[in-house]
Amino acid sequence: MSQFSRYRPMVANLAEQALERAARVGAGDASRDIRVGLPAARVLLHDTAADDAWHAGAASLACIADDPADDDRPLRSPGGQWRDVYWPLVVHLYLRSYTKVRPTLDDVTRSEVEGLLARAADALAASPDAGTISFRLWRTLCMTSSAELALPQGLATPQRCVRSDDQQGEGTPTVEQLIARDDGRPPADALHVQDADEPLDFWTYRELAGLHALDRLARLTARRDWQARVEQVASFHLHHTQPDYTTYEPWGLPAFARSMQTSLFAEQQLHDATVHLAQRDGGGAVVIALLLADSFDVMSASAGVE
Numbered sequence: 001m002s003q004f005s006r007y008r009p010m011v012a013n014l015a016e017q018a019l020e021r022a023a024r025v026g027a028g029d030a031s032r033d034i035r036v037g038l039p040a041a042r043v044l045l046h047d048t049a050a051d052d053a054w055h056a057g058a059a060s061l062a063c064i065a066d067d068p069a070d071d072d073r074p075l076r077s078p079g080g081q082w083r084d085v086y087w088p089l090v091v092h093l094y095l096r097s098y099t100k101v102r103p104t105l106d107d108v109t110r111s112e113v114e115g116l117l118a119r120a121a122d123a124l125a126a127s128p129d130a131g132t133i134s135f136r137l138w139r140t141l142c143m144t145s146s147a148e149l150a151l152p153q154g155l156a157t158p159q160r161c162v163r164s165d166d167q168q169g170e171g172t173p174t175v176e177q178l179i180a181r182d183d184g185r186p187p188a189d190a191l192h193v194q195d196a197d198e199p200l201d202f203w204t205y206r207e208l209a210g211l212h213a214l215d216r217l218a219r220l221t222a223r224r225d226w227q228a229r230v231e232q233v234a235s236f237h238l239h240h241t242q243p244d245y246t247t248y249e250p251w252g253l254p255a256f257a258r259s260m261q262t263s264l265f266a267e268q269q270l271h272d273a274t275v276h277l278a279q280r281d282g283g284g285a286v287v288i289a290l291l292l293a294d295s296f297d298v299m300s301a302s303a304g305v306e
Contacts, residue, residue: 004299007257010270011299015045015292017277021285025078033076034086034286036060040093041293043100050101055113058094062116065123078283084131085209086287088138091120092216093290095145096297102149114151121146133178133191134210140175141217148220179214179229189236200245207237208251212291215255216298230255234262243268248276249287254298 022038039053064074075086094117102110124142131139178191185193191210194203211233218226234255250269257266273288 002302003257003260003263004254004302007263007266007270008296008299011253011292011296012045014270014273014277015041015289015296018273018285018289018292019045021277021282022289023282025282025286032064032074033078034090034290035078036064036075037090037093037290038286040090040097041290043097044093044293044297047100049104050097050113054097054101058098058113058116058120061091061094061120065120078286083205083209084135085138085213087127088124088135088142088213089290089294091117091124091142092138092145093294094120095142095149096294098149114149117149118146118151121151132206132210134206134213136173136178137175137210137213137217141213141220144217144220175217175226179226187236187240189232191233201247204237204241204245205247205251207233207241208247211237211252211255212294215252215258216294219298219302231259231262234259234265238262238265241265243272246272248272248284250291250295253291253295257295257299258302 019038019042022035025035036057039051039057042048043050043054075090076082077086098113098117101113105113121142124139127139181188181191181193183193187194190207191214192203192206194200211230214226214233215230217223218230234252237252238256238261246269250266250273253266253269256262256269273292276284277288
């Protein structure tokens with residue numbers, strides 16, 4: 001039995017619980033926070049055709065892209081918390097769920113949906129490049145997925161995000177440059193430099209969010225060197241990151257669950273998510289639901305059950 005075969009039923013069950021809890025969060029405008037990603041998560045988890053909520057979510061993404069709230073911070077949690085990776089996470093979920101939805105759509109609806117998703121991808125591609133490594137990796141994942149789907153292309157091309165464009169003077173770092181960490185600054189095996197004045201839990205959050213995107217990107221592009229870097233980062237956190245500094249949001253879960261050598265970290269993540277769902281209100285369940293649905297999709301694809 002593969003590692004993913006072992007964890008896949010547990011992830012599915014916990015994702016169902018998280019989706020149920022997240023559905024109870026009723027305050028505020030769901031079109032302007034990460035709850036907009038829940039219909040995409042349901043498609044990934046249940047492998048179902050798109051419903052009205054999914055189509056409304058795709059339309060909301062396009063509206064947010066056309067007129068983003070708070071400049072480059074368009075999505076927040078139900079409690080008002082902002083993370084730079086929320087926006088690309090939700091775009092990714094819709095792009096990924098569209099691969100399952102597309103065969104069920106007629107030509108007219110397919111064209112309309114692809115236009116909506118392309119607008120969201122273009123807005124993400126045009127976002128400022130001064131973000132964290134984790135944000136840049138998530139953005140690159142979305143642009144690569146957009147190209148794989150052959151969506152109408154504007155700015156949303158993977159080249160904009162993964163290689164330098166000297167003719168335009170962009171100097172956008174390549175993925176290799178982002179993940180190499182050959183600057184000699186500690187810790188060398190991690191994705192991000194750990195600044196002395198940065199709270200450890202903030203740094204760890206960026207690390208695990210970036211690992212999740214890099215793992216997805218490495219598998220999508222079949223880049224063995226990037227896959228090796230995923231294993232290196234996962235091993236680093238297994239040996240150096242204490243549970244007190246992690247988050248109940250299971251970022252990077254597939255990267256840890258894929259190998260017996262790092263699966264203990266994945267089990268801790270599932271435990272932390274389970275405890276949070278049992279003890280806290282529904283707001284925190286939203287990101288848990290999104291990440292578990294995405295992790296389930298990774299595990300299902302790797303198990304050949306997609």
